Amino acid sequence: MTRQTLRKLALAVGVLALAAIFFGLGLHRYLTLEYIKSSQQTFQTLYASHTAAVLAAYFFGYIAMVALNLPGALVASLAGAALLGFWPALLVVSFASSIGATLACLLARYLFRDVVRNRFSHLLDRVDKGIAEEGAFYLFTMRLIPAIPFFAINLVMGLTKMRLVTFYWVSQLGMLPGTVVYLNAGAQLGQLESLSGILSPGILASFALLGIFPLATKKIMGMVKKKQTDA
Template sequence: MVFTLLPAGGFSLASLKSHQLALIAEVNQAPLRSAAIYFFVYVLVSALSIPGAAVLTLLGGAIFGLVQATFLVSFASTLGATLAMLASRYLLRDWVQRRFAGQMASVNAGVERDGAFYLFALRLMPLFPFFMVNLLAGLTTLTLSRYWWVSQVAMLPATVIFLNAGRALGKLTSLRDILSPEMLIALTLLGILPLATRWLFSRFTRISH
């Protein structure tokens, strides 16, 4: 079954490459099953805030390719975030209010002032961790449909950048390939991402005030 292979012989480039090729062969043999398993695992990781989403995203780019992986990760991450938001709204409301009282005040003020655009800004440049945004959003007045589409659109740029990096990493055959133009572009985009999102967030906060 896909995603069960681990590099027992260590994490050398050769062993990682061999396991990547084995995963790709399995995906080619059972594409629908492989995509479904990957999608389910990603939803679970996102909904429960299990560490490893970034690695899972890179893996998706390496074994599924950019277009298919973008579809899978975009919808899986949004579904997972939405499930966490619904759990907060209907099951964990009292606990979230007690645990994150200070942060809740900031989010409520931001949503009251800017509506869904505040959530969009948080997704672009997380003022709070991913899991906290999901939990706090559940206690706001944001509707389910608005929460879904804002989250999906706002998270898409980072998703594509990470998947592209995973695709470039998947093409490495030797350490010299790290200096290839494609790899350098992918790494540059990863480095620029936090700077760009911070700039966008500062622009948004200036405009909204």
């Protein structure tokens, strides 16, 4: 067994160990809207007293969650907006999600690209061709369509030849509209005091955006693609 293989094996074991600790400690049980809502007052008191520490913990925790493909990123986004407020959550989630996605891409590239490319080179060649023809717009389109799983994009792009710098800045821009929509919904839920408040205009508008955004994005990207083809 070569030294590089041993390093890859050690890294894979480390990733699996961190995931096992996450589930073993039951941390996933805290990533529910019910728990977050019940702890809102306590958390906001802590946030007021230790703002920088809370933001740092949320930032690095979010990066780890995305980089290791752990469940709960969506709930963590909604919770961040509900507990921190829209603008602080937007700043943290926007950068943390892009950095975490880039780390996930890097892990997939280092651990799996050679093996997968040897077995499925014909499929990856098609993706590489799409990237070569459309450049960063290829990834940008994928990032704007919520129907494509977030973690799948990170893993698949890790198997391609796209530069990590390009992957990062395109992800930063491409995920921003969706992040704004979800955080807006989270901020509205954070203001909910009773079940009757679910009918407030702000919350209803946020839920409407959650439903309309994927459809509108798909329609717009289809129009852009058609215009490019016609040109």
